[in-house]
Amino acid sequence: MLAIETVGLTKYYGKVRGIIDVSLAVGEGDVFGFVGPNGAGKTTTIRTLLSLIHPTSGRVSLLGRPVTRGGGELYRQVGYVPAEVRCYPEMTGQEILDYAASFYQRGDREWLRSLAERLGFDASRPFRTYSHGNRKKLGIIQALLHRPRLLILDEPTSGLDPLVRLELFRLLQELSGQGVTVFFSTHVLEEVERICTRVGVIREGRLIHVSQVGELPGRNMRIITVRLAGGEAPGGELSGWARPQPVEGKAGYYQFNVSAPVNELLARLARLDLEYVKITDPSIEDLLLAVYERGGEGDVRG
Amino acid sequence: MISFNVFRKEFRLIRRSLVIWTTVGVLVILVYLGFFPYVRDPDMALAIEAYPEALKAAFNINAAVLGDVNLYHGLVMAYVLLLSSIYALMLAGGLVARDADLGTAEFLYTKPVTRRQIMGAKVAAFLAALLVLWVITFSASVVVGLVVGEGRFDLGAQLMVHLSGFLATMAAGGLAFAAAPLINQTQATTSLGAGIGLGSFVVSALSKMSDKLAPLKYLTIQHYAALDSAAAGEPFTGGMAVLAVVFVAATAVGYILVERKQFAG
Structure with missing residues (x-):
């Protein structure tokens, strides 16, 4: 079964291009790097996967089930870290985590505590006082607390200091080892090289390349x-x-x-x-330049 | 179709504003209704009679109203309705617009609850807040009315005044539920709520000042609530039904719009 499948996914904001004909297939257990420059359509794709925005055409399935407008039960097995974590300013980190946990049957406080400890997160403070990095940590913990089968992360490392970033990579690798599918959007290509098994490259709204990380064009360069x-x-x-x-x-x-x-x-x-x-x-940046220069020839379906 | 944990959280988040607006409503009742022994003074009635007819009609002030605790309670409640309708508009608008404004949509709408359940929880939190407000203000009216009314305070009729007010604020909130999905800023819903609430009150007053302006009354919640009639023991049941229908219909529009809403960030 595929963890993520999109077929001809297209989104226009009025006349403005969001994404065009994105067809993706991410298998269960994959760690999939979704790479592209700012404005390429990474966040639009992710928001469409989660039904936060509705596609102009095309369809999306997560964990074998079609994504519908109303949301609901499907998200019980999905964890999501947005690019910019925003939440209830007057609530403390702990209250937000408790609220997030209240949506799921399984409450594993030991797991929650270990996540906070590993990421160095102090949950006692009000959300409005958190730095960008701490907000990102909160976003990661709330996405993981119910042990999802599919984890969708939109630029999860922005704002994190290097040590926490390393810890996050270790955590994601552990989860991947347990069969969790990780869909990881970033424009920092070194991160893809470090943890991802497969990579998709999006440019100007179009998915221009999908392959194993080691099979990117220009690898012999x-x-x-x-x-x-x-x-x-x-x-x-x-x-x-x-x-x-x-x-x-x-x-x-x-x-x-x-x-x-x-x-x-x-x-x-x-x-x-x-x-x-x-x-x-070559760095992965160089490899992607090679993909861009070739206009995305090759496999564009996972 | 309600998510109870969302309901609990939403109600908790609106608690502070509920306490403030309820306190203001109670203070209005305590002060204005508490003044009844002084306003029914014949000298006061004479002074009021000297006012221009249009002004007296606009604000429903006349010797008969000032001389009867039940009618006077209806007059006081018109101001409580003004305040509570502004609160209802701001509350309902804020409950929906906040998710887009604060960015909490990405948190809430990716949890295993449907948009319908989320909207249901917000509507339930809104209704619970209104219920608290109107029960407490009714309690304040009863206490003050019994103290100053010398046994003439008609509990049944005045309950209908509060029930009409409750329905009017429900309708106002329903309109805000319908409009808020199109507005992504809490501050805008606040301004709009204050403007519409105050506007309805002013238009209602203007519509009583001349026959030419009279049709404008149909655009106001005050007309359908008809607190003065209810206070006199003749509640406008047709108007109350209209308010209930407006609430149901407008809230249904809100449900549909929330279901279709896109959170592009």
């Missing part, structure tokens, strides 16, 4: 940084093979990307009068 003796620019040795660009702020340094067998790469570099060389794997 290498980034080469060189400095030639005397700081000269690489010339004919690389012509037709790579296009070196000066590295900003580092006089005499040049950088280029190549997707070539290692032997050929080393042979080419050996012809240069090198003073410095660095060969690095």
